[in-house]
Amino acid sequence: MAGVNSEPLSPAATGRNRLSLYLDLIRWNRPAGWLLLLWPTLSALWIAADGWPGWHLLIVFTLGTILMRSAGCCVNDVADRDFDRHVKRTAQRPVTSGAVSVKEALLLGATLALLAFLLVLTTNAPTIALSFAALLVAIAYPYAKRVVAMPQAVLGVAFSFGIPMAFAATLGSNDWSWQALRGAVPLAAWALLISNLFWVLAYDTEYAMVDRDDDIKIGIKTSALTLGRWDVAGVMGFYALFLASWAALGLQLGLGRVFLLGIAVAAAQVVWHYRLIKDRTREGCFRAFRENHWLGFTLFVATVLDLSLQG
Template sequence: MTAHLPDAAPANWVDRRAPAALRPWLKLGRFDRPTGIWLLMLPGWQGIALAGAMEGRLPDWRWLLAFFVGAALMRAAGCAYNDIVDRDFDAKVSRTAGRPIPSGQISVKQAWAFVIGCCLVSLAILLFMPPAAIALGAGSLALVAAYPFMKRITWWPQAWLGLTFNWGALLGFAAVTGGLQWPALLLYASGIFWTLGYDTIYAIQDLEDDALAGVKSSVRRLGENTAKGVLIFYVVCFVLVLATAWAGGLGPLFLPPAALFGLHLSNQAAKVRLEDPAGALALFRSNPLAGLALFLALAAGAWTGPQGLF
């Protein structure tokens, strides 16, 4: 019987409903913590919505479904790969010591098989996309492969996660349009700063353990300036979101949900406390709501009105 992991919700469906034999595998893919699936999927949905809005139409539900499945699988593969690489570090950190690989529930060979299986199904989805999107999907693998090593060589592994997790914004846009344009690049840049903010908040949980294990993070670099840093990251994110709307010629209905997105981010920054890791986890878990607000803003921008937004 697998133990409940500390950063998973106590009432998560894996611990409560999944068959015991499947629980280690589901935990290897972080299906007991679905927040990460949303945070990987939403940039793709946002890219799809932006592409549709620039053509005056709502996002295609078929692309949204494909990106949901692809994000769930690639997030699972990425988490398993990260656990393979970090198994020695994870064994030293209280939050991660119970994960399937460091706890011995799943072997490294079995974990590699899991990674390969998830990637093959994701590849099947990717092959239905235009050539530019296929090339972008293949290019993302380099970012994924390098990510687990960033905490060893830079104080800003959260920035690399931003590059990785928000690649879907480019992929979603290219899947719809067959290529890239400046609005998609601006949306991608905004997502990098969004991730830099929320993953800095997430890293507060591991501040002491990371210091003992010699793992670098933005929280360790920022120290007492962490809350100010998160606020700066989120302000830059929101400015880039507005630049995305301007470059894409989005309509005035973009503004109300975009304002909710900005308010959500500012509320997070105001509540960040280094001495409150449980509160940091709660703030982190709220980010799918922020991402959904931005998705709705981009989708609503399809209505340009008589003059457009700007």
């Protein structure tokens, strides 16, 4: 595999400055990652607020999502640096190639996480409390690949934690009691988290299908390997569970016909995804993963329009 066994390149050798390397580390030129977190979080924010949530919460959750996803990339690349050098797609990531040191990556990740936490501090007690749990899950995910048969489920929790936090920020107060926390995050918010987890399982299994051959060689666990020849069926099943449960919960929370139209458009996108992944080509699976943010955007727009028409 070209480039895997070569010596790490220094920043000077690659002709890249520090800013360029740091932007590469946090995947700045690949916004699909943070968009996958953003759309369900904003959908939950609109649902919790029963419409427009206000500029403050919109800015907090949009910037917070971008910052935490970027911090997560730093932690993930440090944790996976010994694995990534054996995978063609990831061998030249800044930490893996040696262009950025482990210390630098962790310092950058900690700085980004701190900035996100400062945003959370402008909300309320339940949201601040939930942010610690969200951080722990985000840190745990890279290491889950060593022991969990479907580490994508752990990622699903991490990528869905913005949902209960959105409810907490909208419905909570500055009361630090356990009763206040329970009141700020209704059961429907946790149900939405579980529903969204199935979407993460779907698109991250598509992502894992890209690296299947490399992952077999290096011995890490992924949902694509666990599902084996049932991987395509598994992805379609995860999509079906997500859309069915998201639709049922949306109706229970007061959404109506426009929202259901969005579900139908999202289902049409799933059919297209099937055509992309059915032959299990690297290109098709990777494209399916990258285009998933449009599915989330569709459901967000449908939610906003439905609530706006009701208002």
